[in-house]
Amino acid sequence: MGALLGGMKVDVLFFGVTHDLTGLTREHVELPAGESLEGLRRRYEARFPGLHSMAGSLLLAVNQEVAQSSTLLREGDEVAFMPPVSGGAGGDIYRITRSPISVAELAAGLRAPQDGAIVVFEGIVRNHSRGRATLYLEYEGYEPMAIRKMEELGGEARQKFAIDSMGIIHRLGRLEIGETSVAIAVTAEHRRAAFEACQFAIDRLKQIVPIWKKEYFADGAVWAEGEGQTKVLVESRK
Secondary structure, three states: OOOOOOOEEEEEOOOOHHHHHHHOEEEEEEEOOOHHHHHHHHHHHHHOHHHHHOOOOOEEOOOOOOEEEEEOOOOOOOEEOOOOOOOOOOOOOOEEEEEOOOOOHHHHHOOOOOOOOOEEEEEOOEEEOOOEEEEEEEEEEEEHHHHHHHHHHHHHHHHHHHEEEEEEEEEEEEEEEEOOOEEEEEOOOOOOHHHHHHHHHHHHHHOOOEEEEEEOOOOOOEEEOOOOOOOOOOOOOO
16 A cells, blocks of 8 residues: 555554464554544455455454444554454453463462352463364464453453452463463452353453464464354365
């Protein structure tokens, strides 16, 4: 997209399958002043027709918040093209990492004298998916927005359950079979609240936190489907 007289500049990011469809991870573009998010989407659909097939499920975020197509863009905005996600208060822990996750350290960092229970969920890479042997996984995320959404999730959990603290760590990059992809720990005075909040957290994380999983098999790779969403799956064969 060339320079435009009286225009504006925005940064555009691509995640998950949108990265595969465009071949882009980031692009700095110039647009006419007053261009809408819908107008930007249509510009990219014209360049990359594969995006049009995602019209019903594509998510667009402006400055790390999911936005309506009618949103008017401004100079310096950061726009993210995203597939549906696969998807605190003081003392809570919300973190993205590319290193192995220590569940014991997460739990120890939250434990306090007033707690009568701590419940931990650990998501582990398994060796199969949909009847095919899995070689390894790759996770990709929109990191600043992911942290904000984890914090939002923690706030929701505090309103619903009588908990003391929550910790969520999600790993990105390549993960081998048996490695931990996500760990969630919840502390509370009583066990029922801790169990229920932990279940709520992993379910909600898969709905709102912008992290995507790509599964690799002997004969290709596919982006995993998000929960409660329709996604375009892209196979790549060797």
